[in-house]
Amino acid sequence: MSYMDKGLVELHELLKNGEVTSDELVKESIAKSHEVQDKYNAFVTILDDAKGGEVTDNILSAIPYGVKDNYSTKGILSTGSSNTLKDYVPFFNATAIDKLNAAGAVKVNKTVLDEFGMGGTGTTGHTGIVKNPWDPTRMCAGSSSGSACAVAAGVYPYATGSDTGDSIRKPAAYCGIVGYKPTYGMISRYGLFAFASSLDHCGALTRSVEDAAIVVDNMKGIDKNDMTTWDSSDIHLYDNLSKDVKGKKLCYIKEICNPSMYPNAGSELKEHLDNFYTVVDKCKELGMTVDEVSVDSKLLNALAAVYVVISCAEATSNMSNLTGIIFGPRSEGENYIDMMTDYRTKGFSPLIKRRFIIGSYVLQAQNKDRYFHNAQRVRRLLVDRWKELFKDYDAVILPVGSGPAKKFETDNDCVEEDTQILEEHLQVGNFGGFPSITIPDGFVNGLPVGVNITGNCYDDQNVLNIAYALEGTMNYKNQIAKEVK
């Protein structure tokens, strides 16, 4: 009998009724962690001595979960999947982790990410690549690769994630699970290793919309340590989940997902888009309207560049605290500059260094207006355009990526030109701080694909309810990855 493949509400009932104990759940979760580690390399740390907790009225109590390794966890190695922090044991918890602790949730492991969340492949962590549990020759996407892999593989019902471009919502799609990033500032970022502060979000990877609501209910809240948080005490996502979405208005963007935009589409892309339109039909069957709207291609095509400029600029500044002098493995050197240079040269992967150089370049006095300030202007234009859509529509619905998980051998950090906008559009959710959720919506070549629903700021309930209703029309709730041959 296994339990870790079940949803939170069912597990809570089982615990309440004494049909299983927290210790048994933790034991199972740790055993599965080792299994998944051997097969897919999803963890930086497995907490073998984790103990079960007390069962309370909180649904999360006594149930195991995983923590992305860029969350600061007191007394537990927290590396950000980087050699620069390979021995860093924080002395304080991220606020979100404190909140999960207070809920009685039990941490069992720390999951691999792309180094400091910079990357979308799951191949740049210092402990090696993370493989997709549906097909180990494919990637999980990233950067919440380990969390997505572990939740999909049934290690536990949920893991924390972070999302700067699409780092929760893309891996969720590739792994056939749910990835939810709430409105910016709903969950405190205190203790989350900063990548790009204006884009960074905390969130959750789960196997159902219901679980996503429960987890985020417990992670969220105003925090005196994070000035960008806001008071969401009157928002109760799980309590207010409703499948009654009749009359809701959705739209999708022609320039992103209309098949006519991809005359040379391969079979995977075709199937993925076809599948998306069946999902659109399902939305209509639920009583929602779905319109096709148009957004200027020029604006959409600037999206990826805007992301690179802003995220790299903020990252290069955010990560200048990594010198190996106060924390991290200190380098040898004649003086502090040599020590710092050696540490950073050896510690960061080439991908990150490339991004630091881009970040420095776009912030230099002679380039700042042309790149950084222009990127901020276009960010504003994109957000304004989406906000305009939200005047007429409850949410934007779009396919995630251009198909299922990619093979490792095609791995490179740049995206094929003609599907770039399909791959990158989720970043608008970060530009605007919009609540955004990905749920599985079918299979292409036996591999899961996902659909995303994004709404206006503070409208998380609406977004979740639409996803909840849509999820109910399909059979992917709580699905566990099975390797396809």
Place this chain on the structure above:
Amino acid sequence: MLENYQVLIGLEMHCEISETNTKVFSSAKNGYSDTANVFIRPLDMGFPGTLPVVNKKAVEMALKASMILGCKQPEYIYFERKNYYYPDMPKNYQITQETKPAPVGIYGELKFDCKGKECTAIINNIHLEEDAASSDHYSTFSTIDYNRAGVPLLELVTDPCFHSADEAVAFLETMRSIYQYAGISEADTRKGQIRCDVNVSIMDKDVDPTDPKNWGTKVEIKNVNSFGGVRDAINYEIERQIELKEDGKYDEMEQQTRRWDEDSFTTIFMRSKVDAIDYKYFVEPNIPKFKVSDSWLESIRASIPELASERKAKYMNEYNLSEYDATVIVKEKPISDYYEEVISLGGEPKNAANWLTSIILGHLNKTETDIKDLFLSPKMLVDLMNMVSEGKISSKQSKEVMYKVLETEKEPNVIVKELGVEQISDDKTIRDIVVRVLDAHPDLIEDHRKGKNTFDFFVGQVMKETRGKANPSLTTQIIREEIEKR
């Protein structure tokens, strides 16, 4: 040679805000300690995942300073990151304010007095930022104390509007007084709370100094940590630049940054303008911009206390103090506060000012004591003044008592008893003695009536019997009365 040139000086004055409980972006205590690294939180050490949280009190004090300087306050408060690597700043960026978006204050003017001449300082801007850690450098190693890292710091930037070292220093002294009076900072250079950057240029005597085209090459001198240092650095730099002019080498001099070396009393080249650091400023994303409401500004404005210039006017106009005494008393707020308390306890203003300027300040200087640590409280001073006015001791004796109080740290009434200087002012005691003296010398009373001066003899006899303690004026009065009676 100076008479052939005019000088333009601009200042950047950094002053720590010492009067908040916590640092500007972290919850660590804002304090001064001899023990290193006791006032630190994870943010101050740049630990991963930490975030800045703005101290609203610090912003209020910054806005208060902005108002006093007549600056324009912004509609929204923003902060920016200034990116550079240095061990005194573990995040390797400083959270500060730049001119775009606007900082807590732009474009102000402040009138100040320089040796009796009214001058005007043109304020370019004043902004709020975090201080860096303090470091000490030894021959083979350096130490860093992070207590100071994150302490709120006000940086005030003036236009090049001063024409001599005297003017620059007079302005700095005025600012220090403002910071103290407004309850923003102790503004204590000994604690390193004030640091200045000075820029100096010279131009020929006969050109129009208001036209920037005529300005000479700007030389910035970094990190001058005392007002004396500012004066010396400016004077040294003027002389150095004049020498270059005279030698025909001035035009070769590039715009540059130098530092003041306290040991050699010279400025030393650091870097030229072409090597200026690109700080890659951008708006701090972790601090949402926040609206400065009119009601908030109003309440801050209402909290601005009486400043030195206002107190000085009051002392001169209402208390009739000399300008010199008034200036001396208001110079340091704690002194002026002491004086205000003496007045509020009923001390006579002019008399109190005399005590303060003639004895107390000298004592503080000699013993290098802070007036806050002075044993003689305002209450004790008022008691002592009352003893004189009530005739308990003579004014000559009161000085003796004062010196003893300061020396032995015992209360004035105790000293008065110990010295035995307390006057006999009791009518009956003196009258009994006077009667006895007069009874013994009826002949001299006769002489007195005939116009002979025997009066002093009677006084002398009373003093002899009381060993000088009899209140002289009371004694005179009683002798007169008793002679009349006979």
